[in-house]
Amino acid sequence: MVEVASASQADIDWLAREDASAGKAWVSRCVALGEYLIAKEGGEIVGFLRFSRFWGRVPYMEMIRVLPGYRRSGVGTALFFAWEAAMRGEGARLLMTSSECDESRPQDWHRRNGFTETGAVELPGLQSVPEVFFIKRIG
Known part of the structure; x- marks a missing residue:
């Protein structure tokens, strides 16, 4: 347990x-x-x-x-x-999370747990691909 x-x-x-x-x-x-x-x-x-x-x-x-x-x-x-x-x-009343845009398994996990995609941000010099953000309304 x-x-x-x-x-x-x-x-x-x-x-x-x-x-x-x-x-x-x-x-x-x-x-x-x-x-x-x-x-x-x-x-x-x-x-x-x-x-x-x-x-x-x-x-x-x-x-x-x-x-x-x-x-x-x-x-x-x-x-x-x-x-x-x-x-x-x-x-x-709201939760946020994110993952790199090419990480399909974490994104699937977020969606299974009630998150929806809300946008992406490019972070040149920090990441080679955009970061996808997710939100979940809880209240």
């Missing part, structure tokens, strides 16, 4: 390793602000969801990652549903 909770200081080393592109300083900042959820099975961390707030208001799912051996077993969905419930509990 998957257990989802906010990450704690004790999870920082694991998160810094598994969310390596973020860097340990950013991971520590996000943990301190409550912007990570972790999923555990049998007491072991098997995935995480990192989020922020677009314009300081709209909950934005930046990254969701499940360890390879646990993918397609409901861990990502459990993380997402826990985040959605927490954001709804904070009064959010």
